[in-house]
Amino acid sequence: MDKTVKLVFQDGLEIEGKSFGAYTSAAGEVVFNTALVGYNESLTDPSYKGQIMVMTAPMIGNYGVPDDKAMIESIETWMESNKIQVTGLVVSYYADDYSHWNAIQKLGAWLESQNIPGIYGVDTRMITKKLREQGSTLGKIVADTDVEFYNPDLDNLVDQVSCKEVIRYNEGADVKIVLIDCGVKNNIIRCFTTRGVEVIRVPWDYDYSTLEYDGLFISNGPGDPALCVPTINNIKESLKGDKPIFGICLGNQLVSLAAGASTFKLKYGHRSHNQPVQLVGTKRCFITSQNHGFAVDDSKLPEGFKTFFTNLNDGTCEGIRHESKPIFTVQFHPEAMGGPVDTEYLFDEFIEEVKKYKSANA
Numbered sequence: 095m096d097k098t099v100k101l102v103f104q105d106g107l108e109i110e111g112k113s114f115g116a117y118t119s120a121a122g123e124v125v126f127n128t129a130l131v132g133y134n135e136s137l138t139d140p141s142y143k144g145q146i147m148v149m150t151a152p153m154i155g156n157y158g159v160p161d162d163k164a165m166i167e168s169i170e171t172w173m174e175s176n177k178i179q180v181t182g183l184v185v186s187y188y189a190d191d192y193s194h195w196n197a198i199q200k201l202g203a204w205l206e207s208q209n210i211p212g213i214y215g216v217d218t219r220m221i222t223k224k225l226r227e228q229g230s231t232l233g234k235i236v237a238d239t240d241v242e243f244y245n246p247d248l249d250n251l252v253d254q255v256s257c258k259e260v261i262r263y264n265e266g267a268d269v270k271i272v273l274i275d276c277g278v279k280n281n282i283i284r285c286f287t288t289r290g291v292e293v294i295r296v297p298w299d300y301d302y303s304t305l306e307y308d309g310l311f312i313s314n315g316p317g318d319p320a321l322c323v324p325t326i327n328n329i330k331e332s333l334k335g336d337k338p339i340f341g342i343c344l345g346n347q348l349v350s351l352a353a354g355a356s357t358f359k360l361k362y363g364h365r366s367h368n369q370p371v372q373l374v375g376t377k378r379c380f381i382t383s384q385n386h387g388f389a390v391d392d393s394k395l396p397e398g399f400k401t402f403f404t405n406l407n408d409g410t411c412e413g414i415r416h417e418s419k420p421i422f423t424v425q426f427h428p429e430a431m432g433g434p435v436d437t438e439y440l441f442d443e444f445i446e447e448v449k450k451y452k453s454a455n456a
């Protein structure tokens with residue numbers, strides 16, 4: 095029989111459930127994710143650092159966990175980074191039995207191996223309604239010992255998840271892209287490497303100005319974008335130049351801040367695989383994968399920039415683009431993993447721009 099644990103919210107609400115994964119206590123921001131699949135990818139997405147993820151899909155764990163051995167060294171894995179990034183996991187029904195062609199272990203065993211607590215047997219719909227009404231809130235999974243509440247928005251999480259030194263992929267390829275790693279998901283790197291470009295992955299606060307490269311990409315990442323001051327300052331310099339710039343999620347927020355826009359915290363964020371976005375100026379809608387708690391305020395964008403996409407659920411900004419330069423960024427995840435691949439074409443458009451820039455400046 096699994097041990098009893100509690101999910102405790104900052105407002106005092108305590109919900110009892112059963113333990114799976116590590117029997118330990120942990121605190122963070124409680125957020126909900128309505129994706130039906132993709133728990134392995136979501137759990138290893140560095141943007142979830144500091145968060146306790148409530149998955150609303152009624153059954154989690156039924157397709158197990160693939161081999162994670164390669165995670166440490168390589169991007170050629172089933173995961174999105176080299177470890178589980180969430181602080182804790184909350185599910186309704188945890189399936190200990192699993193069946194999938196690439197699964198080698200149970201979700202609970204994997205969480206346990208990385209000391210991450212899970213709680214099941216709780217009403218995730220009730221919790222989600224609470225978070226929607228009150229907004230994302232702090233909470234903790236309490237096992238044997240109590241822990242303090244913890245607000246991840248006050249910490250520089252990007253520094254904790256970014257690489258520590260420069261890493262090159264496809265070294266020697268003709269077209270070179272600097273990728274600022276604020277907690278990059280592996281599939282973003284894969285989306286570049288499979289398109290044949292060299293990726294120069296640099297730490298979040300690295301001065302890349304002396305490197306030889308043709309285009310700049312800024313990754314996703316955890317926490318409050320306003321805390322990434324060195325990155326924002328580096329991007330400010332890049333915005334003065336002509337090299338193409340592309341950013342995803344935190345990357346969108348950082349380019350916007352560097353350009354002079356502001357960001358704000360959404361009430362409960364967007365975390366799912368079915369967020370509809372509209373390409374501004376058209377009637378085209380794309381279904382996108384999302385995971386963010388902050389958004390860019392596009393009511394007053396700096397001169398030269400306009401809104402690129404808009405969220406059709408709540409009207410918030412889903413990206414910006416420059417009116418004359420090849421600079422565009424999106425709040426959603428064109429690399430998916432998991433989720434729909436409707437917008438993966440944005441990688442092709444960016445690389446096209448980078449090639450154009452390179453041949454014009456050869």
Ligand SMILES: NC(=O)CC[C@H](N)C(=O)O
Binds near residue numbers: 314315318385
């Ligand atoms: N996935 C991301 O890059 C998230 C960006 C930022 N941390 C947010 O929550 O809005």
